[in-house]
Amino acid sequence: MTNYAESRRDLDSYLNARVPVIGLRTIEQQRAMRLVREVAAQPRRSAMPFWIYTRATGLRDLRTNATMQDDRSLTGAMEFAAAQFTSRPQATLVLVDPDDLDLDTQFTRHVAELARLADAGGGSVVLITDKPIWSGLQRLGMSIRLDLPDVDEMHATVASFLDDHEGVVPIKWDEQDRRRAAEFLHGVSEAEAINLIATIVSKGSVEKEDVLTVARQKDRIFNDLAGLExxxxxxxxxxxxxxxxxxxxxxxxxxxxxxxxxxxxxxxxxxxxxxxxxxxxxxxxxxxxxxxxxxxxxxxxxxxxxxxxxxxxxxxxxxxxxxxxxxxxxxxxxxxxxxxxxxxxxxxxxxxxxxxxxxxxxxxxxxxxxxxxxxxxxxxxxxxxxxxxxxxxxxxxDLPDEEDRKEIIELYYRRYVKNEPDPEQVARLVDLSEGFAGADIEAALHEVGAEVLLSGGAESLRPSFVEDTFANTSPLSRTNPERIEEIRSWGRERAVPAGRAPGRPGTGGAAPRTRRVVFMGD
The missing domain is CATH 3.40.50.300 (P-loop containing nucleotide triphosphate hydrolases)
Incomplete structure (x- = not known):
């Protein structure tokens, strides 16, 4: 059962029990209001009054959307409800996102008094909010938490939206694609998900590769993330x-x-x-x-x-x-x-x-x-x-072996020198870079690239300058060999080697090298 279905079931039960205060916690007001309307629309509740108050629309009938009074203030809505609770049984007032519900204030005490009036006539006050509710008010009733859509509900949302556009634009997603898109969209609100899918549909077609586009587009929803960069x-x-x-x-x-x-x-x-x-x-x-x-x-x-x-x-x-x-x-x-x-x-x-x-x-x-x-x-x-x-x-x-150092040297040489390296020089640089980490090789070739830029081109680069640069580079394995050996000893014994297996051809009988380096290629 989805969280939406569970919340609807709980709200239905609480209204049946005539719980005087029902707190509905969610960041999705529209989705929560739809849930309340679905529960209120059940035939057995056709004779029960339901009113809803929002800042934009004032107090209205929940089912017909008819305006109940000209006064659009929250105070006016509560005064209207107080008068109705004393004369009409089993009435329900829905307040959408009222301020300061989490504090002990004159307002929350007013809501608590309103709930007591509702309770006397078998009525309820439903509070839709994204904040905690003051304990003195919450103790008068029950609470429901409407979480963001889970994967199943998101799948239904995606499928419904695409079905509505079937025949309007070409849609090449099959059931598996829709399911993957729903999993990618888990963690966003229903409205945000619809906006993302609508953006894809608006380009005129829905292609297979657009499934990954969903993940990339979702990333744009989140800004100034707490604790994440x-x-x-x-x-x-x-x-x-x-x-x-x-x-x-x-x-x-x-x-x-x-x-x-x-x-x-x-x-x-x-x-x-x-x-x-x-x-x-x-x-x-x-x-x-x-x-x-x-x-x-x-x-x-x-x-x-x-x-x-x-x-x-x-x-x-x-x-x-x-x-x-x-x-x-x-x-x-x-x-x-x-x-x-x-x-x-x-x-x-x-x-x-x-x-x-x-x-x-x-x-x-x-x-x-x-x-x-x-x-x-x-x-x-x-x-x-x-x-x-x-x-x-x-x-x-681990530190790169000869094969890895050769590959790294060639890649960074092409990147910074903008030229093909000479194989004989590469072989000399491989020997000179014994004990280098990938970062050491990059730093040395970056310096070579700077010399190329300042001297006017790769044609003027002296091979001896490149080799001297490598020879003058002091990697951590030389400046702090004890620390490096301690790290390597620990890793060989307790972790899976990330590189090729030790003792493979080309190691020349040297100490086991289990490593390689990640680098940016052109």
Missing amino acids: RVTLSEEDYRVGGLANLRAWLARKHEMMHADLRGTGLRPPRGVLLVGVPGCGKSLSAKAVASEWGLPLYRLDMASIHGKYLGESEGRMREALETADRVAPCVLWIDEIEKGLAGRDDINGVGQRIIGQFLFWLQESRSRAFVVATANEVASLPPELLRKGRFDELFFV
Whole structure:
């Protein structure tokens, strides 16, 4: 049963029981008003008076929409209802979004007195609001929460709208496409969903590829998201070089992200935790996934979650995760997650509560928000974060081996130097870049690109300058080898290698290299 059907059933029961105050909590006024009209229109209630008050229309008959009085003020509507409650039994007054219902004020006490008058004659006062109701008023009755449409209701909305336009514009969506669109639209209001579908229909046709357009258009609804930062992807293609294991795994998860999981007992993919050496492309992987999957990318800034007041951090975390559920399907990027979850042993217990809140969401949420979390300080990760069933998988991204360094050098050389690299020089640069992370290679070739720009073109670039630039670059693996070796030892033992299997041909018997780098290609 959909939430709408449950809310309608509850409202019907409360009106039958003549509950004096019925609070209907929702952010969708029009949908709530339609629900009330459906309940009031039942034949057995034909003799019962129903009035509705809104700021725009004043007091009207709920069924006929006839104006009840010229005075459009809320006070006038309540005075009219008070007089009617004493003379007409089983009458119902619906107040839409009145102010300050959450406070103990003269107004809320006036509503409470009105409800007592209604109760004496078997009547009810229905309050449609998106805010909590003052406890002294709410204790006089019952409450209903009308949530945003679930997938089944959204599917019915999408199907109804498209059926209305069948024959007007070509519609190539089949039942599976409609179901996927409904899943993408989960988290928006009915009116917002209709606006999105209408935008697609208005271009003159509904094509197969427009299903993904729904996800992209949905992203435009949300602005100034609490705790989330919208990451704009450039038009350049984000490509993943190497990382064969991770790429194959992500391809399978991509299929699951769009699969119809009804009746399977399965949940959408939860996400991946990438640990490894700094500068080796973990963060760029989040951008690559979002770009390849055609989904919006949001960054959860863990530093902004922490507040100085009691309960503030937990509230911000809860709000951010609820927002992630609403904007799904999306890729949720959490960079350096170990820093955001630090302080788990603090005396106030804030860090531990945030960890628990996040882990509960990871395990229980059924939204299609795919998490890509990265970590450098692997020893700081709380053990409970690594337990199977939290993230779908834990991958280790190591320093690039010779094959990966060659591929990265060629790509960044083309990007910054705007020329094809000489194979012999590439081979020398591969040797010079032993121990480099992908970021080190990019930084060196960026400097080369700057020299090309200043010297007037690639023709004047001296090969020795390129090699000197690499030779003078000091990667983290040289400046802090103990830290890098600690990270690599941890990753080899406790995580799935993101790259090719160790000991493959071409390693020259060197220490196992399980890694690759993500980079932007032309």
